[in-house]
Amino acid sequence: MKTKWAFTEPRNFDDIASTIVRSKVPFELLTRRSTRRPMTCGLTLYLSSGEATLLRDFLVKALHADNWQLGATFEQLVQLLAEYYPLACPEHVMRIEPATKSAFEEGKAYYERNKESLTRRFEGQYIAIWESDVLDSDASFSSLAQRVYEKIGYVSIYMPFVTSKRRVLRFESPERRWSKANAP
């Protein structure tokens, strides 16, 4: 049995760490790069409780560093894991490599593959694609986003507007150069 976690905010972190300590199941760590460069990193560890404590210590340290998600930048975290775990428990590092696609990219690819059928079903609506399926849909983006948030939290997810027409989207309003002389 494999346990898969996606860390999205610090408050999940203590729960995850506690579960790790109690758990003897394979553990997969997914971290998310900054929103500007979404990417995930997969790490699968098979842990005894003692080894899980080591990992928990590592995660708690990461939590208290200066970062909104995990206490480290994506690069720092991957580097730490790559250096720390193979040294501490080399036989338990099953995989440490960048995942091929983020949830956003996977959702977008799913949409492109199934555009015809999705358009038939959801024309004129926003849809949320999560784990290669349509999680929810609504003509109101605000209503859809609210429900998606309640289901899976604030994550990078693909939520396009479904239409068979080619959308021409414009900012029609020209703006003149903003002058400091006009500043309040």
Place this chain on the structure above:
Amino acid sequence: MPPDIELSYYSDQLFDPPAPAVMVELRSPDYPNSADPERLVGLLDSGAFISAIPETVIEKLHLHKIDEIEAGDYNAEEEKDFRTVPVYWIHLTVPYLEPIWARVIPKKPKSHATVGRNVINDWLLTLDGPKLKAYLKSITEIT
């Protein structure tokens, strides 16, 4: 809420000629109750198909991308005039109105946000140009 409460106004400090605007509070959806939102003047722009916020705010709030669209400015006509821009989801509040979840794209100018038709079209908006007054109410007001 009575219809004559002025939640919107004409700004002559950021816009010349004066333009209808509203104060917006922007929060990460992770912290919808944050007491310290990003507060910006939002230009009410019916010429904008979507709302836009400074890219510095997108970075500060660590917003997540949810879509990519082809967009052009007022002068766009040919294929080359359009470019792919990311779309983010954000928690947007106009004080006294119901908060909404909105799609926004990044913009470079930091001076103000642009409130486009994806948000405006949920409002009842009245503009009184000669008096430089603007009034808005949502169809889902906080009571």
